Amino acid sequence: MGILDINKLSLREINNTLQGSDDNSSFSIKNPKGAHALAVGINKNINVKVLGSVGYYCAGMNKFSDIKIEGSAGPGLGENMMSGNIHVTGDVSQYAGASGHGGSILVEGNASSRCGISMKGIDIIIKGNVGHMSAFMAQKGNLVIFGNAGHALGDSIYEANIYVAGEVASLGTDCIEKKMTKKHRSNLENILSNADVSDYYLDNFKRFGSARSLYNFNVDNAKIY
Amino acid sequence: MCGIVGLFAKSPQVERDLGLHLSKMLVSMSDRGPDSAGIAIYAKPIAMKTKITVQSQSPEVEFPKLKKFISTKKEVSCSLDTNSSHAVITLDVKQKKLVTELISDAFPNLRILSVGKKMEIYKEVGKPNDVIERFEIDKMKGSHGIGHTRMATESAVTTLGAHPFSTGEDQCLVHNGSLSNHNSLRRELIRKDMTFETENDSEVAASFITYRMNGGQTLKEALESSLVELDGFFTFLVGTENGFGVLRDPIACKPAVLAETSDYVAFGSEYRALTSLPYIERAKIWEPEPATVYFWGH
Numbered sequence: 438m439g440i441l442d443i444n445k446l447s448l449r450e451i452n453n454t455l456q457g458s459d460d461n462s463s464f465s466i467k468n469p470k471g472a473h474a475l476a477v478g479i480n481k482n483i484n485v486k487v488l489g490s491v492g493y494y495c496a497g498m499n500k501f502s503d504i505k506i507e508g509s510a511g512p513g514l515g516e517n518m519m520s521g522n523i524h525v526t527g528d529v530s531q532y533a534g535a536s537g538h539g540g541s542i543l544v545e546g547n548a549s550s551r552c553g554i555s556m557k558g559i560d561i562i563i564k565g566n567v568g569h570m571s572a573f574m575a576q577k578g579n580l581v582i583f584g585n586a587g588h589a590l591g592d593s594i595y596e597a598n599i600y601v602a603g604e605v606a607s608l609g610t611d612c613i614e615k616k617m618t619k620k621h622r623s624n625l626e627n628i629l630s631n632a633d634v635s636d637y638y639l640d641n642f643k644r645f646g647s648a649r650s651l652y653n654f655n656v657d658n659a660k661i662y
Numbered sequence: 663m664c665g666i667v668g669l670f671a672k673s674p675q676v677e678r679d680l681g682l683h684l685s686k687m688l689v690s691m692s693d694r695g696p697d698s699a700g701i702a703i704y705a706k707p708i709a710m711k712t713k714i715t716v717q718s719q720s721p722e723v724e725f726p727k728l729k730k731f732i733s734t735k736k737e738v739s740c741s742l743d744t745n746s747s748h749a750v751i752t753l754d755v756k757q758k759k760l761v762t763e764l765i766s767d768a769f770p771n772l773r774i775l776s777v778g779k780k781m782e783i784y785k786e787v788g789k790p791n792d793v794i795e796r797f798e799i800d801k802m803k804g805s806h807g808i809g810h811t812r813m814a815t816e817s818a819v820t821t822l823g824a825h826p827f828s829t830g831e832d833q834c835l836v837h838n839g840s841l842s843n844h845n846s847l848r849r850e851l852i853r854k855d856m857t858f859e860t861e862n863d864s865e866v867a868a869s870f871i872t873y874r875m876n877g878g879q880t881l882k883e884a885l886e887s888s889l890v891e892l893d894g895f896f897t898f899l900v901g902t903e904n905g906f907g908v909l910r911d912p913i914a915c916k917p918a919v920l921a922e923t924s925d926y927v928a929f930g931s932e933y934r935a936l937t938s939l940p941y942i943e944r945a946k947i948w949e950p951e952p953a954t955v956y957f958w959g960h
Contacts, residue, residue: 471934490933490947509947511933512917530917530949549949550914568914569952 442467448474455479455502471511476504479521496523499540515542518559522632531568534561537578543632550587553580556597560628572599573609579628583637594647600625602641613648664838665691666825668808668899668906668929669939670958676926676940681802683926686938688790688809691931695813698824699793700785702834702901703807707779712758712831714751715776715783716765717821721747724772731768738764746796747821748775748784755779773822773859778832780805780903785824805960808901808929810836816844817861827868830875832903837864838931839896839916847891867892871900885909885955899929905959914952921945927958 441451441464455464455476463484469475469491476485477497487495490508500519509527518537528546535551537559544561550568553561558577569587572580575597585603592609598621599612608614615621621644629637667687671677684701718724725744732740732751738761740753753761758777765772776783784797790811794800810825817823826834841847844863847870852858856869867888874884881902888898889912897916900907908929910918921928921936923945930936933947950956 470937471932492932492934509933528947528949531915550952569912 438463438465440465440467443470443472444468448472451475452477455483455485456481458483469508473511476502479504482521490527499523509546515540515559518542528565534559537561541628541632543634547584553578553597556580560632562629562632562634564634566603569606570609572597572612575599579624581625581628581642591645591647593651595652596647598624599645600642601645602637602643605643605645608645611648611651612645615644615646617642617644663694663813664825665694665811665931665935666809666836666838666897666899666929667691667931667935668806668836668901668908670806670906670927671804671925672923672927673925677805678803680804680807681798682800683939684807684809685790685794685800687928687930687935688811689794690934690938691811692790694931695811696789697812697814697819698785698787698821699790699809699811700783700824700826700836701793701797701799701807701809702776702781702783702826702828702836703799703802703804704780704832704901704903705782705802705804708752710755711752712755712777712779713782714753714758714762714765714774715748715781716751716769717748717773717775717785719747719771719821721749724769725749728765728769728772731764735764745784745798747786748797750782776828776834778903781828781832781834781901783826783828783834785810785826786821787819787824806901806906808834808836808899808906810838815840816863820860822860823862825864826901827862827865829868829872829900832901833872833875833881834901835864835868835871836899837867837896839894839911841867841892841894841896843893863894867896867898881907882955882957889953897931902959905957907955907957908950909955910950910952912953918950919947920950920956921947 460482466487469489471492473492474494479502480500482501485504487506492511494513496504497516499521502521505524510529512531514533515523516535518540520540523542525544529548532551534542534553536555538557541560545564547565548563548567552567552571554573556575556578560579562581564583566584572591574593576595579598582601586605588606589609591612743750825836828834841863844866848866871884897918898909
C-alpha cells in the first residue's frame with residue numbers, strides 16, 4: 438500500500454500519483470487537514486483511504502475507484518461521479534454527490550443542504566439527516582435518508598427515488614409521496630446491500646418522487662404570456 | 663469569497679494564546695481573500711475605563727500630534743498606545759463622549775474604528791500574514807475574537823472597507839457573502855440618522871444591527887430581523903462584549919463550520935481554519951443550520 442503524506446507532498450503530486458497508478462493498487466492519504474480537491478479525477482479501479490477530514494470537492498469525477506474518508510468532507514463531495522464508491526465515516530457538507538451519473542456514496546453521519554442536487558443515476562445513502570433542497574432537480578438514481586430531510590425535498594424532481602426513514606420538513610414543488618411497491622422495496626434492499634448496510638428496518642422507509650406535473654406545459658398558463 | 667474565523671475561550675490557556683490561535687486560523691483562510699484582513703479582539707477590561715481604537719493614513723505625523731493634544735487637555739485623563747497605523751486610547755468611561763468629540767474635531771482624518779471596554783479592532787489592506795505581523799496580533803490575549811480576510815466584490819479595497827465593522831460599543835461584525843438590497847437599506851438607515859463611511863454592503867448589515875439594538879432589540883432579535891430585512895447571501899459572525907454569535911441566511915450557500923471542546927468554541931469558513939487548534943480531533947464539529955442564531959457568552 439502506498440502512503441501519501443500531505444505534509445510531504447503537494448496536492449498535485451498526490452492526485453497525479455493516484456490518477457497514474459495501476460488498477461488494483463491501494464493508497465492511504467495522511468494528514469489531509471481539510472485540503473481541497475483531494476483524490477479527484479481518478480479513472481482507475483484503485484482503493485484510496487483518506488485518514489482524516491477533507492475540504493471542498495473531494496473525489497470529484499470519480500470513476501471506478503473506492504474511496505473511504507475516515508472523517509468528514511467539505512462542500513462538493515464526489516461531484517459528477519461516474520462510478521465507484523465513496524464512503525464517509527463522518528458528515529458531509531453542501532451538495533454531496535451533485536450531478537452524479539453512477540456509483541454510490543455512503544455517509545455515516547449527516548449531509549447538509551442540496552445533497553444529490555441534479556443527480557443523474559448515482560445512489561446516495563445518508564445514515565443521518567439531510568439539509569434543505571436535497572435531490573433538487575434530480576433526474577435518476579436513488580437518495581436514501583435514514584434520518585430527517587430538510588425543507589423542499591426533491592424540488593422540481595424529474596425522476597429518481599427518494600427513500601426517507603425519518604421526518605420530512607417539507608416537500609418541494611412537484612415532489613410527492615409515492616407508494617412503496619414490492620419493486621421499490623427490493624430496489625432499496627439492493628442499494629443497501631450493495632453498500633454493505635444491513636442495520637435497517639425496511640418498513641420505516643417512505644418513498645418520494647416526481648408527480649410529473651412539470652413535464653408538460655400547462656395550457657392554463659398560456660394566458661400569462 | 664472571503665474567509666471568516668472566530669474563537670471563544672473557555673479556559674485560561676486559550677485566553678492566553680487567543681491571538682496566536684486566531685492568527686493561525688486567519689492565515690489558513692488566506693486563499694479565500696487576499697485583499698485585506700482584520701481582527702477584533704476582546705481583551706481584559708480595566709475598571710471604569712474604556713478604549714477607542716483609531717486608525718490613521720499617516721500615523722507617523724498624526725499620532726505624535728494626538729499624544730501631545732491629549733496631554734495638553736487637562737480636563738481629560740487618557741493614555742495612548744500606538745500600534746503601527748492604529749492607536750488605542752484608554753480613557754475614563756465617563757469621558758467617552760467628550761474625548762470622542764475632541765478627537766473628531768481636532769483630527770478629522772483620524773478614523774474611529776471601535777469604542778468599547780474590551781474590544782480593539784485592527785484591520786488593514788494586505789494578506790492576513792502581513793496584517794498579523796504588522797500589529798503583532800499573534801501576541802495578543804483575550805477572552806474571544808473574530809477575524810476576516812476579504813476578497814472584495816462590491817466596494818473598494820481600502821482599510822475602511824476591511825472587516826470587522828463595529829456595530830456599536832464592544833460590538834462588531836464580519837461577513838462572508840453579498841447583500842443585494844444594501845443600497846436601499848443604506849438610504850433608509852441614513853434617513854434614520856445612521857452614518858456610513860463606505861459603499862460596503864457589510865457596513866450596512868452592521869449598521870442595521872446597531873440600529874435595531876439601539877431601538878431596544880437584543881442581539882438575537884436584531885439578527886433574526888436581518889433574516890427578514892436583508893436580501894442576499896450571508897454568513898455573519900458577530901462579536902459582543904461577552905461572546906460571539908453566528909447566523910447564516912436561509913439558503914446557506916456560504917460555508918460555515920463550528921467546533922466545540924471544553925476549552926473553546928471555534929468558527930471557521932472551512933474545516934482547514936480549525937486544524938491548528940488544540941485537540942481539534944476530539945472536538946464536536948458541525949455545520950450551523952440555516953436561519954438559526956447561535957450564541958456563546960461568558
